[in-house]
Amino acid sequence: MKKIVEVLPDKAALIERSRDVVLTKIQEAIQRSGRCTLALAGGGTPKPLYEALASQNLPWDKLHIFWGDERYVPADHPDSNQAMARQAWLDHVDIPATNIHPIPTDGESPEADASKHDTQLGEFFGVAADEFPQFDLILLGIGDDAHTASLFPHTQALQVCDRRITLGNKEGQPRITFTVPLINQAHCVMFLVAGAGKQPALAQIFAAEADPLTYPARFIQPQGELWWLLDQQAGQAVKG
Numbered sequence: 114m115k116k117i118v119e120v121l122p123d124k125a126a127l128i129e130r131s132r133d134v135v136l137t138k139i140q141e142a143i144q145r146s147g148r149c150t151l152a153l154a155g156g157g158t159p160k161p162l163y164e165a166l167a168s169q170n171l172p173w174d175k176l177h178i179f180w181g182d183e184r185y186v187p188a189d190h191p192d193s194n195q196a197m198a199r200q201a202w203l204d205h206v207d208i209p210a211t212n213i214h215p216i217p218t219d220g221e222s223p224e225a226d227a228s229k230h231d232t233q234l235g236e237f238f239g240v241a242a243d244e245f246p247q248f249d250l251i252l253l254g255i256g257d258d259a260h261t262a263s264l265f266p267h268t269q270a271l272q273v274c275d276r277r278i279t280l281g282n283k284e285g286q287p288r289i290t291f292t293v294p295l296i297n298q299a300h301c302v303m304f305l306v307a308g309a310g311k312q313p314a315l316a317q318i319f320a321a322e323a324d325p326l327t328y329p330a331r332f333i334q335p336q337g338e339l340w341w342l343l344d345q346q347a348g349q350a351v352k353g
């Protein structure tokens with residue numbers, strides 16, 4: 114794993130830098146394999162990044178969009194991660210509908226939809242049920258409790274090693290999430306973190322030792338590159 118940590122002067126600089134790194138990673142993936150598989154994060158921090166990507170001129174047919182986690186709400190619900198990315202970005206560019214691979218939330222149950230998406234990933238990447246495909250880029254955020262994707266502290270999802278997709282649990286509300294081994298298989302994982310409220314969580318995530326079940330983002334140790342892009346306020350927590 115190659116770890117890169119950058120602290121940017123403010124939120125605007127963080128978004129500009131993340132846009133540039135994302136564009137580079139998309140280009141590298143397309144050169145490597147003819148396409149780029151990109152998993153998006155929810156939350157407020159990446160929204161301006163998605164808005165910035167909406168004005169780019171990209172080979173949209175080569176980009177395949179996934180989500181690292183989803184809230185269990187209809188696709189047009191204000192809390193839907195899919196809806197946020199569509200409104201900020203995907204609805205404004207010429208990406209083929211078949212290149213957008215949302216986590217389903219309209220099935221019989223969260224369990225059934227998690228299992229369906231696990232199968233969908235296997236089919237898309239052409240891998241067996243017990244294999245973990247390699248995403249080109251996975252975008253992530255962290256919560257004040259150091260959760261990432263929908264991998265919340267001390268939840269069952271953190272222990273799942275034999276599936277790509279599982280159920281997350283936010284204070285009793287079901288979510289659907291990538292598992293730790295799926296995220297860790299990626300070519301590149303990029304965390305975007307802004308604001309002073311994230312300092313305590315970041316301090317524990319970057320500490321020499323701390324329990325990953327309490328600070329789930331510590332589990333993220335991808336095969337490829339691990340980027341932490343922080344604004345100045347969040348970055349106070351990791352300055353030597």
Ligand SMILES: O=C(O)[C@H](O)[C@@H](O)[C@H](O)[C@H](O)COP(=O)(O)O
Nearest residue numbers: 155156157158254255256261262
């Ligand atoms: O669906 C979600 O809520 C996320 O994917 C989640 O893990 C998010 O990235 C963090 O909670 C950070 O959220 P903010 O960017 O809003 O701080």
